[in-house]
Amino acid sequence: MCYIIEEVLEEVRSDKTVEFEAEGLARGFFAIYPFRKELEPLVREIIIISDPRIRRLEPPEAYAIAIGYKEGAVVLTEKKAHLLYKYVDKFKNVQIWGSYELLAHLAEKGLINLEEELSRYERLDTESLERDVRAREADWEEIEKLPPKLKAAVKLYIETGDIRLAQKLSGLPLEDFVQLLRRVRVPPFVTVIE
Known part of the structure; x- marks a missing residue:
C-alpha cells in the first residue's frame, strides 16, 4: 500500500501522473492519507529539531515522517530526511528511502529489472x-x-x-x-x- 498525502495529490499537474495515481487508487495500490490533527505535535517536533547535521524539514516532509513513525510505513523522499533517523534516537526505526532504495526493493520483489532501471538513472542524480x-x-x-x-x-x-x-x-x-x-x-x- 502506498499512502499519498492529500497536499501532494492536489499538486499533481501532468496528465500521465494523474492517470498513474488514478489507476493506483482504483486498484487499491494507493490510498489517500488525509490530514490528521493528532499528528500536528509530532510534525512540529520534527520541524524544530535543532541538530546542525540535519537540515530543517518542510511541513509536508515532516508530515510524511510523522506518518512513517505512526504507521510503521516507509517514507519515500529525495530530500535529506534520512539524516533524521541517523541522528535522532526517537526516529531511528522510521525507514526513509530515496529512489535507489525504492528501486532495490522493487527489484528484490521481482517487479523490475534493477540493471535496466539503474542505467536510466545513472546520468541523473x-x-x-x-x-x-x-x-x-x-x-x-x-x-x-x-x-x-x-x-x-x-x-x-x-x-x-x-x-x-x-x-x-x-x-x-x-x-x-x-x-x-x-x-x-x-x-x-x-x-x-x-
Missing part, C-alpha cells in the same frame, strides 16, 4: 531528478509574468529546491510563497509508501 520534475511541471508562461523578484525566487526554487532561500528572496511569508509555487504549478512533494 537525485537533485537533478527533482529539478527535472519541478521544471517539467512548472507553468513557464505564468512564471514569466511574475514581478522580477518573485520570478527570480521561483526560478531559484526550481533550480535548487531550497524553499527557504527562495522564500527569503521572494520577500513573502512561507505560506504565501508555497501558494505562489502552486499557482505557477511548481510541485514541492513527498510520497509515503508502506
Whole structure:
C-alpha cells in the first residue's frame, strides 16, 4: 500500500501522473492519507529539531515522517530526511528511502529489472531528478509574468529546491510563497509508501 498525502495529490499537474495515481487508487495500490490533527505535535517536533547535521524539514516532509513513525510505513523522499533517523534516537526505526532504495526493493520483489532501471538513472542524480520534475511541471508562461523578484525566487526554487532561500528572496511569508509555487504549478512533494 502506498499512502499519498492529500497536499501532494492536489499538486499533481501532468496528465500521465494523474492517470498513474488514478489507476493506483482504483486498484487499491494507493490510498489517500488525509490530514490528521493528532499528528500536528509530532510534525512540529520534527520541524524544530535543532541538530546542525540535519537540515530543517518542510511541513509536508515532516508530515510524511510523522506518518512513517505512526504507521510503521516507509517514507519515500529525495530530500535529506534520512539524516533524521541517523541522528535522532526517537526516529531511528522510521525507514526513509530515496529512489535507489525504492528501486532495490522493487527489484528484490521481482517487479523490475534493477540493471535496466539503474542505467536510466545513472546520468541523473537525485537533485537533478527533482529539478527535472519541478521544471517539467512548472507553468513557464505564468512564471514569466511574475514581478522580477518573485520570478527570480521561483526560478531559484526550481533550480535548487531550497524553499527557504527562495522564500527569503521572494520577500513573502512561507505560506504565501508555497501558494505562489502552486499557482505557477511548481510541485514541492513527498510520497509515503508502506
